[in-house]
Amino acid sequence: MSIWEYANPKKFMATTTPVIPWVSWASFGLILVGLGWGLFLTPAAENFEHSVKILFVHVPSVLMAINAWFMMLVTSLIWLVRRHHVSALAARAAAPIGAVMTLIGLATGAIWGQPTWGTWWAWEPRLTSFLILFLFYLGYIALWSAIEDQDTAADLTSVLCIVGSVFAVLSRYAAIFWGQGLHQSATFSADKETNIDPSFWWPAVLSMGGFVLFFIALVLIRTNALIRLRRAMALEARANRGAS
Amino acid sequence: MIALLIRDLRLAVRAGGGFGLGLAFFLIVVVLVPFGVGPEREILTRIAPGILWVAALLAALLSLDRIFALDHEDGSLALLATSPLPLEGAALMKALAHWLTTGLPLTLAAPALGFLLHLAPEAYGYLFLSLALGTPALSMIGTFGAALTVGIKRGGLLMSLLVLPLYVPTLIFGAEAVRRGAEGLATAVPLTMLAGITAGAFALLPFASAAALRVNLR
Amino acid sequence: MGYAQTMTRLTVTDLSCARGGIPVLDRVSFAVDAGQALVLRGPNGIGKTTLLRTLAGLQPALAGTVDLPEEEAAYASHADGIKATLTVEENLAFWAQLYGSAVPESVYDAFDLTTLRLRAAGTLSAGQKRRLGLARLGVIGRKVLFLDEPTVSLDTRSVGLFADYLRDTHLAAGGIAVIATHIDLGLDAPVLDLTPFKASATMAGASDEAFL
Numbered sequence: 001m002s003i004w005e006y007a008n009p010k011k012f013m014a015t016t017t018p019v020i021p022w023v024s025w026a027s028f029g030l031i032l033v034g035l036g037w038g039l040f041l042t043p044a045a046e047n048f049e050h051s052v053k054i055l056f057v058h059v060p061s062v063l064m065a066i067n068a069w070f071m072m073l074v075t076s077l078i079w080l081v082r083r084h085h086v087s088a089l090a091a092r093a094a095a096p097i098g099a100v101m102t103l104i105g106l107a108t109g110a111i112w113g114q115p116t117w118g119t120w121w122a123w124e125p126r127l128t129s130f131l132i133l134f135l136f137y138l139g140y141i142a143l144w145s146a147i148e149d150q151d152t153a154a155d156l157t158s159v160l161c162i163v164g165s166v167f168a169v170l171s172r173y174a175a176i177f178w179g180q181g182l183h184q185s186a187t188f189s190a191d192k193e194t195n196i197d198p199s200f201w202w203p204a205v206l207s208m209g210g211f212v213l214f215f216i217a218l219v220l221i222r223t224n225a226l227i228r229l230r231r232a233m234a235l236e237a238r239a240n241r242g243a244s
Numbered sequence: 245m246i247a248l249l250i251r252d253l254r255l256a257v258r259a260g261g262g263f264g265l266g267l268a269f270f271l272i273v274v275v276l277v278p279f280g281v282g283p284e285r286e287i288l289t290r291i292a293p294g295i296l297w298v299a300a301l302l303a304a305l306l307s308l309d310r311i312f313a314l315d316h317e318d319g320s321l322a323l324l325a326t327s328p329l330p331l332e333g334a335a336l337m338k339a340l341a342h343w344l345t346t347g348l349p350l351t352l353a354a355p356a357l358g359f360l361l362h363l364a365p366e367a368y369g370y371l372f373l374s375l376a377l378g379t380p381a382l383s384m385i386g387t388f389g390a391a392l393t394v395g396i397k398r399g400g401l402l403m404s405l406l407v408l409p410l411y412v413p414t415l416i417f418g419a420e421a422v423r424r425g426a427e428g429l430a431t432a433v434p435l436t437m438l439a440g441i442t443a444g445a446f447a448l449l450p451f452a453s454a455a456a457l458r459v460n461l462r
Numbered sequence: 463m464g465y466a467q468t469m470t471r472l473t474v475t476d477l478s479c480a481r482g483g484i485p486v487l488d489r490v491s492f493a494v495d496a497g498q499a500l501v502l503r504g505p506n507g508i509g510k511t512t513l514l515r516t517l518a519g520l521q522p523a524l525a526g527t528v529d530l531p532e533e534e535a536a537y538a539s540h541a542d543g544i545k546a547t548l549t550v551e552e553n554l555a556f557w558a559q560l561y562g563s564a565v566p567e568s569v570y571d572a573f574d575l576t577t578l579r580l581r582a583a584g585t586l587s588a589g590q591k592r593r594l595g596l597a598r599l600g601v602i603g604r605k606v607l608f609l610d611e612p613t614v615s616l617d618t619r620s621v622g623l624f625a626d627y628l629r630d631t632h633l634a635a636g637g638i639a640v641i642a643t644h645i646d647l648g649l650d651a652p653v654l655d656l657t658p659f660k661a662s663a664t665m666a667g668a669s670d671e672a673f674l
């Protein structure tokens with residue numbers, strides 16, 4: 001028994017299909033409890049009023065935005081090295097989810113920033129890095145959809161993902177460097193994790209766990225859908241060949 | 245290897261080769277900016293480093309899709325792939341040829357255009373130096389983008405979408421070096437980072453480009 | 463390392479290849495000795511181009527082996543790789559330089575390009591361009607040629623010129639050529655019909671078979 005057995009599309013589908021409802025319901029439950037607790041049962045933080053509670057959405061989505069890219073990097077490497085189709089399709093499946101998570105992160109950040117700092121958007125390193133990450137997601141998704149041959153697309157997007165990862169990290173540090181502007185001393189610090197009140201801790205953890213499971217459920221569903229699509233294409237190719 | 249470089253340079257300067265187009269584009273963008281933001285000297289001086297770098301970047305982007313697309317269309321790419329020259333070497337030479345026909349002229353012309361934008365006198369040296377250090381990275385990264393999209397018909401727009409995010413670090417450090425130079429501040433960090441990006445890009449991206457080309461030729 | 467000492471021989475054993483991820487040819491085997499040519503025949507879509515591209519190393523084989531001397535293969539397809547703004551001489555000089563050889567003067571005569579040497583390739587007719595593309599084979603000094611429809615858009619006289627070059631210069635010097643063509647080149651070469659090697663619809667090796 002090796003873990004690579006599950007890289008077989010049929011085995012993967014057979015294994016994950018029964019798991020998906022469990023993961024989905026668990027994620028809904030966790031998010032519901034985490035957000036319900038966080039939004040209604042925690043006190044308003046000092047200096048922040050209730051707007052701070054958007055962080056229960058913001059932090060998990062930001063977390064998943066980064067982790068989704070990391071997962072794509074790992075699955076891309078697996079595809080390039082071991083040529084397991086499921087791995088490539090999982091990377092493809094994760095990309096739009098990661099992109100949406102990035103957008104949620106940016107949007108909730110803006111909504112939080114307005115009452116807190118009086119501005120929807122600031123060219124601050126963290127925000128800027130996320131905007132750039134979003135562009136990387138867009139490029140990756142666009143490249144996948146532009147190439148007809150699925151294996152070629154998987155190869156090229158994998159190479160892009162690896163090179164993009166290096167440049168994404170580089171962009172992050174470049175943005176930090178650039179953000180230490182000369183005239184504008186840092187107008188605010190977005191360090192949210194520091195000095196977190198213990199009463200926020202549990203709902204935050206629950207919400208994060210819920211988002212992780214939510215991401216896993218979505219990736220599994222989308223990967224299964226993509227496997228079925230490839231299967232349909234393969235069967236169609238067979239049918240055409242038989243006819244000709 | 246040198247044969248490919250010479251051929252590409254020759255092709256670039258002959259009719260329809262597109263040499264000078266990037267330079268003309270650079271000039272036009274720089275001329276258009278004051279129409280957009282107004283002629284006030286202080287404003288132009290402030291934004292000149294950024295405008296010059298963004299314009300140089302866009303000018304470099306303009307000619308990227310020629311790097312491999314023409315060779316792919318007429319079959320040269322497949323012949324190159326079966327020749328003794330490894331595709332890594334071909335990618336490197338292509339990037340070098342692109343830089344010599346785009347990045348180098350842009351670097352040389354930039355100080356003159358800085359004049360139009362009232363660039364601070366202290367910044368001219370840094371503008372030249374940062375472009376000289378940074379534009380090779382733009383060519384190499386662009387070659388990688390061109391290699392990724394070579395098999396896609398009308399892939400130019402897609403290539404821009406892929407390449408522009410990769411250009412972010414180069415742009416940030418490049419423009420920052422000029423801005424700091426204009427203010428009389430230390431520029432060692434951004435210039436070193438620029439040189440580092442260029443060195444890293446030339447060390448690694450030929451391999452990524454060749455891998456992408458092989459996939460596209462398959 | 464002289465070519466005369468090491469016996470050149472192309473041996474293809476049980477070679478299967480795929481186009482667009484779908485197997486087209488199943489277990490093709492043949493051998494070509496020095497000084498010999500092999501003509502590939504078969505209906506459109508049988509996989510002549512695929513086979514030649516696989517032999518030339520442009521795409522991986524599904525299975526099987528290709529034995530040929532290293533650094534001796536060259537590939538030519540209908541796309542010539544001719545640059546319109548370079549002259550005939552410059553086009554040939556580029557390929558010669560890339561392969562580390564020199565352009566032999568005889569090549570201009572052999573392909574009837576003598577009067578066209580300084581013309582920009584873009585001003586040549588289709589047939590003249592094709593001759594220039596084939597002349598590339600004469601300057602790169604490779605012994606094993608994989609030629610995909612080399613005579614497209616050539617008139618009878620030019621086909622004759624090319625056949626003469628292959629027979630009297632390339633093969634006579636111990637070269638090898640595998641040619642996909644529908645025209646009789648007048649070479650004394652065996653013909654390999656690829657039809658019997660057509661892959662069955664159920665043959666293993668398709669890139670998408672994991673999904674079935």
